[in-house]
Amino acid sequence: MFNFDEKAFLERHKGALKIRNDVEKAVDAEYKRGFKNVFLIGVGGSTTSHMEWEPFLKAHSTIDFRMERAAEFVLCGNKRFSKDSLVFLSSVTGDTPEVINAAEYVRKQGAKIIAFTAKEDGPMAKLADYPIINTHGNTYFWHAVLLRLLHLNNEFPEYDKFFKELDGLPETLVDVQKAADEKARDFAKKYCDEPIHYFIGAGNMWGWTFCYAMCILEEMFWMRTKSVHASDFFHGTLEIIDRDTSVVLFKGEDESRPLADRVENFVPRICAKFTVFDTKDYALKGISPEFRGYISPLVMESVCERITVHLEDALKHPKQIRRYYRRLDY
Amino acid sequence: MFNFDEKAFLERHKGALKIRNDVEKAVDAEYKRGFKNVFLIGVGGSTTSHMEWEPFLKAHSTIDFRMERAAEFVLCGNKRFSKDSLVFLSSVTGDTPEVINAAEYVRKQGAKIIAFTAKEDGPMAKLADYPIINTHGNTYFWHAVLLRLLHLNNEFPEYDKFFKELDGLPETLVDVQKAADEKARDFAKKYCDEPIHYFIGAGNMWGWTFCYAMCILEEMFWMRTKSVHASDFFHGTLEIIDRDTSVVLFKGEDESRPLADRVENFVPRICAKFTVFDTKDYALKGISPEFRGYISPLVMESVCERITVHLEDALKHPKQIRRYYRRLDY
Structure with a gap:
């Protein structure tokens, strides 16, 4: 398969699962200590992870989860936040300024931080x-x-079975x-030059939809995109779709699927450039039917990795190039 | 002034303030009765009102507010929702399907509804x-x-003074x-044909920014827009802005203003089609300095009404036209 290092992919994912x-040690300790609420604070890509999990957490948990944009959180404040809050952060590079500022603010208030980072000696880790x-x-x-927390709170009894899978x-x-x-190659070749x-x-697919449009296609390939929630779509954006507009639907398998069905039923009546990527099209060996919906975003991320590989080739645009990000001060 | 009926405008607004x-009777009764949390449920434009209020409510209140997209709420559920929730809804036409479905769902659970509608005999009112x-x-x-609720909860002592103003x-x-x-006319004439x-x-300006781009420009004028939060902007979208891209910044006067300043400082370095609309440019007679930030979205809505009037003329596109919305079944 074009530009695919299977061994490296497997190593990355197996390493990541470790x-x-x-995580269990950290979450178990903080659950035992107790907290009033849980803050997920991020910026850009990391807020899209929060968006991904929001519907699941709402549906399954009575824990008081709060999502915040890091910079706005620091400037505007949140009256429910206190030293008794538990905070989850993520900065892959370890030095994302908005997230680091938020982490410093959180520490000053005395709340505890569990944070993901790739950089062992970066500010985030410290x-x-x-x-x-x-x-x-x-x-x-x-x-x-998140699932460990719900498990400890008796809201995710499938924990062991799920993680084994x-x-x-x-x-x-x-x-x-x-x-x-x-399918990814055909899409990339056919539509890479769309305006x-x-x-x-x-x-739970909305977060990844937003992320792929912004963090990959805009940021890496300088392609114009707009991400639209399937529910908002019918309240404004539909009006500017016509025969020649490229529309892409990401379908997952959680309870929100009827909202995507509605888009899939409508768009082909007015648009000749409509593409649907649907996690249902993939076998997912070893995954129980009841868990398919939970991992739909992970599956779609994998599908999109193939789109990305083929876009990079079709556009002749290496995905490492940035015009401004981390090249200019702002 | 072009296409402006001052008398009708004043009548509308004075009538609306009544x-x-x-509202006070309804909120006072429900506050007295008591509730566990407050759900703001909407779709399209009405969710943008929730987005507008979210930062203020976070900063000022310990009441457990929850924002929901109506269709997703009904499909996916929310474990914190119960008969002890208080629900705010809004459907101007009175028959928005997603909101009506949510209202029926809410009633079945036994929670109380305070709802805005323009239609006395529509389903929403019933x-x-x-x-x-x-x-x-x-x-x-x-x-x-919202402010009545905060006032009753001793979180908005300025209530009487604010509403008098x-x-x-x-x-x-x-x-x-x-x-x-x-300025609105110049913008409309210069940029109405931008791709x-x-x-x-x-x-608190984010909700209106999202709303104007989607509910007015996309829906009414079939103009392509993307709305971007000033904080997300630096994590993806900035990469596709170049000299010839039209970028519009809506600046308000709440605590988030430094996020807009950052955009205003950066964009002119890479873009020659940058427009800033800033509520600070307007005198706001009779409004105390400490309240200016609270009403920034209302002020920007008024600015945008002038943009809308001039776009309608420049595009020769009456804003009542819809291609699909409420014309096709979906």
């Missing part, structure tokens, strides 16, 4: 009470911390990438 | 325990219900429109 031990360090485990970090996921995601490759793409998602 | 009596009926008061509805706002907003007209506009906002 963060669970450290500011966290429990630094969770791994080069590639960001996605699994959120699974591990997750341990086999790296191989399954290789299968997904192989199965998705042709704009509309990306639509709902439920 | 909803406060009904489903609400406290229907708040007014042809144009949607924006003031949110001020009234708000009673004089209609005339002040006329002044804003007159002061903003020339896409990026709208940026933060804090």
Whole structure:
């Protein structure tokens, strides 16, 4: 398969899954100590992880979770935040300014921090009470911390079964990438030069939809995108879709699926450039039917890795290039 | 001033402000009865009102507010929702399907509903325990219900002073429109044919930024827009801005203003089509300095009314036209 290092992929994912031990120690200790509420604070990509988990947490937990944009949190404050809050942060590079500022603010208030970072000696690792360090485990970090918390709170009894299945996921995601490759290549070749793409998602797929449009296509490929929640779509954005507008729907398998069905039923009536990527199209060996919805975003991320590889080739635009990000001061 | 009926504008706004009596009766009764949490449930435009209020509520209140997309709420559920929740809804037309479904779901659970609608005999009015009926008061509805609640909870002691000043706002907003007209006209004439506009906002201005881009420019004028939070902007979207991209910043006066300053400092270095609309540019007669930030979105809405009037003329596109919305079934 074009530009795919299966061995390296498996190593990355298997290595990333290993963060669970450290996460369990941290979460168990803080659950035992007790907290009033849990703050997920991030910026850019890390807030899209929060968006991904929000519907699941709402549906399954009575824990008082609060999502915050780091810079706004520091400037505007949150009256429910206190030393009795538990804070989850993530900064892969370890020095994202907004997140580091928030971490310093949190420490001053005396709240505890469990944080993911790839940089062992970066500011993030130093500011966290429990630094969770791994080069590639960001996605699994959120699974591990949030589901552990729900498990301890008697809100996720499937914990052991779920994570046993997750341990086999790296191989399954290789299968997904192989199965998705042709469709991903066709999409990239056909649509790489479109003036704009509309990306639509709902439920636990909304965070990844937003992330792929912003953190990959805008940031890495300088492609114009707008991400739209499947529910908002019918209250404004639909009006500017016409025959020649590229619209992409990311379908997952959680309870929000009827919202994506509605988009899928409507868009082809007015648009001839409509593409649906659906996690249901992939076998997911080793994953029980009841867990498929939980990991839909992980599956779609794998599908998108193939889109990204083929876009990079079709656009002749290496994905490492940045015009401004971390090149200019602002 | 072009296409402006001052008398009708004043009548609308003064009429809308009158909803406060009904709102106070409803909120006072429910506060006395007691509730565990407060759900703001909406779709499209009404969720942007929730977005507008979220930073203020976070900063000022310990009441457990929860924002929900109506369709997702019904499909995915929320474990914190119960008969002891208090629900705020809004459907101007009175029959928005997603909101009506949510209202029926809420009633079945036995929670109370305070709802804004313009339609006295529509489904929304029938489903609400406290229907708040007014042809144009949607924006003031949110001020009234939320600040009344905070006032009763001893979290907004400025209540009487603030609303006394708000009673004089209609005339002040006329002044804003007159002061903003020339800039709005210039913007509309210069940029009406741009292939896409990026709208940026933060804090309590983010909801209106999102709303104007989606509910007015996309829905009414079929203009391509993307709204970006000033904090997310630096984590992806900035990469596709170049000299010839239209970027519009909506600046308000709440605590998030430094986030907008950061955008204002950066964008002109890379972009020659940058427009800033700033509520600070308007006198706001009768409004105390400490309240200016609270009403920034209301002021910007008035500025945008002038942009809308001039876009309608420049595009020769009456704003009542819809291609699909409420014309096709979906």
